[in-house]
Amino acid sequence: MEVVRELAAYVAAADGLVLTDAQRDAACRCVLDLVAAAVAGIDAPGPRAVRKAAILTMAGGALPIWFSGQALGLAGAIWCNTAAAAALDLDDGHRIARGHPGAAVIPAAFAAAQEQEASTEELLQAIVVGYEVGVAVGAARRFYANTGMWSGYGVVAALGLLRHTRAGQLAHAFAIAGVGAPNQLHAGAGPAFRAQEGSDVKEGIPWSGVTAANALLLAESGHSGPLALLNDDQHFRLEGLVEGLGRQNYITRNYVKFHACCRHVHGPLEALLGLLAQHRCDPQRIEAIEVETYGGALRIANRPRPEGFTDIQFSIPYCLGLAAVDGPDALLPLTEAAVDRPDVVAVAERVSVRLDPELDARFPAETLSRVKIRIDGRTLVSPVTAPSGEADAPPSWLELEDKLRKATRNVANPSQQDMLLDALRKLRDGDHAPLQEAFRTLRLGQA
Numbered sequence: 001m002e003v004v005r006e007l008a009a010y011v012a013a014a015d016g017l018v019l020t021d022a023q024r025d026a027a028c029r030c031v032l033d034l035v036a037a038a039v040a041g042i043d044a045p046g047p048r049a050v051r052k053a054a055i056l057t058m059a060g061g062a063l064p065i066w067f068s069g070q071a072l073g074l075a076g077a078i079w080c081n082t083a084a085a086a087a088l089d090l091d092d093g094h095r096i097a098r099g100h101p102g103a104a105v106i107p108a109a110f111a112a113a114q115e116q117e118a119s120t121e122e123l124l125q126a127i128v129v130g131y132e133v134g135v136a137v138g139a140a141r142r143f144y145a146n147t148g149m150w151s152g153y154g155v156v157a158a159l160g161l162l163r164h165t166r167a168g169q170l171a172h173a174f175a176i177a178g179v180g181a182p183n184q185l186h187a188g189a190g191p192a193f194r195a196q197e198g199s200d201v202k203e204g205i206p207w208s209g210v211t212a213a214n215a216l217l218l219a220e221s222g223h224s225g226p227l228a229l230l231n232d233d234q235h236f237r238l239e240g241l242v243e244g245l246g247r248q249n250y251i252t253r254n255y256v257k258f259h260a261c262c263r264h265v266h267g268p269l270e271a272l273l274g275l276l277a278q279h280r281c282d283p284q285r286i287e288a289i290e291v292e293t294y295g296g297a298l299r300i301a302n303r304p305r306p307e308g309f310t311d312i313q314f315s316i317p318y319c320l321g322l323a324a325v326d327g328p329d330a331l332l333p334l335t336e337a338a339v340d341r342p343d344v345v346a347v348a349e350r351v352s353v354r355l356d357p358e359l360d361a362r363f364p365a366e367t368l369s370r371v372k373i374r375i376d377g378r379t380l381v382s383p384v385t386a387p388s389g390e391a392d393a394p395p396s397w398l399e400l401e402d403k404l405r406k407a408t409r410n411v412a413n414p415s416q417q418d419m420l421l422d423a424l425r426k427l428r429d430g431d432h433a434p435l436q437e438a439f440r441t442l443r444l445g446q447a
Contacts, residue, residue: 002171002227002228002230002231003229003230003231003236003238003241003242004171004172004174004175004178004225004227004229004230005167005171005227006242007133007136007137007153007157007170007171007174007242007245008160008167008168008170008171008173008174009167010129010132010133010242010245010246011129011133011157011160011161011167011170012160012165012166012167012170014125014129014161014246015161015164017125017128017129017246019121019124019125019128020249022249022252023124023128023249023251023252024124025428026128026249026251026252026254027124027127027128027251028124028424028427028428029394029397029400030092030102030106030127030131030251030254031106031127031424031427031435032397032400032401032404032424033091033092033102033256033400033403034085034091034092034102034103034106034107035404035420035424035435036090036400036403036404036407036408037084037085037086037087037088037090037091037102037103037407038066038067038081038084038085038107039067039084039404039407039408039411039412039420039444039445040088040090040260040333040407040408040410040411041083041084041085041086041087041088041090041333042066042067042068042084042087042411042444042445043410043411043445043446044084044087044088044309044310044336045200045308045309045310045336046083046087046200046202046310047080047083047084047087048446049200050079050080050083050206051065051068051070051080051083054072054076054079054080055070055072055076057076058072058073058075058076058079059072059076060072060073061073061074061076061077063076063077063111063114063115064077064114064436064439064440065077065080065081066080066081066084066107066439067438067439067442067443067444067445068080068443069440069441069443071440074111074112074115074159074213074217075209075210075213075214077107077111078107078108078111078155078206078209078210078213079206079207079209079210080206081107081110081111082103082104082107082108082205082206082209083206085102085103085106085107086100086103086202086203086205086206087200087202087310088260088313088333088334088407089202089257089260089261089262089263089313090257090259090260090332090333090407091103091257092254092255092256092257093254093255093257093263094131094135094138094250094253094254094255095253095255095364095365095367095391096135096138096139096250096253096364097134097135097137097138097139097147097150097250098138098144098364099138099146099147099150099151099203100147100151100203100205101130101131101134101135101138101147101151101154101250101254102131102254103147103151103205104130104134104147104151104152104154104155104205104208104209104212105127105130105131105134105151105154105155105158106127107209108130108155108158108159108209108212108213109123109126109127109130109158109159109162110123110432110435110436110439112126112158112159112162112163113126113162113432113436114436115162116162116163118162120427120430120431120432120433121430122161122162123162123432125161126157126158126159126161126162127158127251128251129157129158129161130154130155130157130158130161131154131250131251131254132157132245132246132248132249132250132251133153133154133156133157133245134150134151134152134153134154134155134157135154135248135250136153136241136242136245136248136250137150137153137154137178137230137236137241138150138151140230140236140237140238140240140241141235141236141237142234142235142236142237143235146182146202146203146204147203147204147205147208148181148182148203148204148205148207148208149181149182149183149204149208150181151205151208151209151212152177152178152180152181152208152209152211152212152215153174153177153178153212155177155208155209155212155213156170156173156174156177156212156215156216157170159212159213159216160173160216163216163220165216165219165220169216169219169220170216170219171219171225171227172218172219172223172224172225172227173212173215173216173218173219173220173225174215174225174229174230175224175225175226175227175229176211176215176218176219176223176224176225177208177211177212177215177216177225178225178229178230179225179226179229180211180214180215181204181208181211181212182201182204182207182208182211198300198301198303198306198307198308198310198311198313198314198315199308199310199311200310202310252391253391254391255387255389255390255391256389256394256395256400256403257387257389258332258388258389258403259319259331259332260313260331260332260333260334260407261312261313261314261319261331261334262300262313262314263367263387264293264296264297264299264300264316264367265297265300265313265314265315265316265319266367266387266388267293267297267367267368267369267385267386267387268291268293268297268316268319268320268353268369268371268385269316269319269320269323269331270385270387270388271291271369271370271371271382271383271385272289272320272323272324272371272373272382273323273328274382274383274385275371275373275380275382276323276324277328278380279373279375279380281324281373281375281380283321283324283325283347284346285375285376286324286347286350286373286374286375287350287374287375288350288351288352288373288374289317289320289324289347289350289351289352289371289372289373289374290351290352290354290371290372290374291316291320291351291352291353291354291369291370291371292354292355292356292359292369292370292371292372293316293353293354293355293356293359293360293368293369293370294355294356294359294360294362294363294367294368294369295355295360295363296363296364296367297316297353297367297369298353298354298355300314300315300316301314301315302314302315302316302317302353303315303317303318304317304318304321304345304348304349304351305318305340305345305348305349306318306339308339309334309336309338309339312334312338312339313334315348316351316353317348317349317351317353318344318345318348319331320347320348320351320371321343321344321345321346321347321348321351322338322341322344324347325341325343325344325347329406332403332406332407333406333407333408333410335410356370359384366386367386367387368384368385368386369384369385370382370383370384370385371385397428401421404417404420404421405417408420408444410445411444411445412444412445416442416444419438419442420435420438420442422434423435423437423438
């Protein structure tokens, strides 16, 4: 049987899924974290452009562009809200899939839940199932590609569950979404495009959501897709791709980000912050910063002079410079005021990044780094450092609330933050209506 048919059978059978307490709690925590990322990212250059384009090309519909007072149809709302959620690289990630399921699945689930007048339990079911399918496909690939290559499978699963799409149609929707996903292959069998992560396109997650939503609507209308798309052992590990779906509980195994930058930056950043806090270094007296890390961290651009706002998120040297100059909250959130700062560039140009074979051998299961600072004729060395928020040490609900307050402080006042957090607590108590109302009526930033 084609893999997409097996994915479809899993989703169809999940209609009426009884969630465990752990799954329900994880889904609510993921929503809280995602809302923090989306609010923080609402005024970033990419989401502003997406809103303008979507209103011109996808006008019509009653689904909210979050916190803007505007509305679009299914694909347009997903595009805009996912763009905001992914803009600052503050959204959750999954180690096994090497990417970001939440920014794709959660905005799609909320849009379809409103469209279908779904219950809160049905909404949370769709989020759990979307993570399960999306992460499974992402984890199965034998090549490195950005999240947009696989996140559409999670979107189709969430939408299909809420829309009660028939299994045969779901299979074609998976196939259409997969073949129509953004082509951002880094490497594989044969020639591949080199993704430009430092641009506003980033990992292609928002547009992948658009293609996935249209794929489902196409399949429901009788359009066919290449059903054998995932049945390619050269590119996907077929054994284990669908086995255990529904029991993997991928949604309970995410990492959370406390800095608005690529996860590859977090280990070096937190190692540096630890040294700075311990030794109270004057950044202007730092002679050199040496980062020892794994191969994945060397794959990003790492420009000491990033080419614009989004490129900062993919530069270990510049992010370390920001933290050295501005302190531990320099990237919670990242703002356009961080662009092209001579004081930060001065530190960034003293940063070198090199491969440590022992740390590289532990990737991707772990993302570890060590930082050395040369200052005043001595060398300070950090311990091997893992980023905070890993799946084996998940933050508490209160820590996620604190993240929201810090991340959104530039676009939401304290009373607006209180309203959002109250709505999120009500979601945890079994009622998502207040959060949907906040998406529709609350005006934040310049949206």
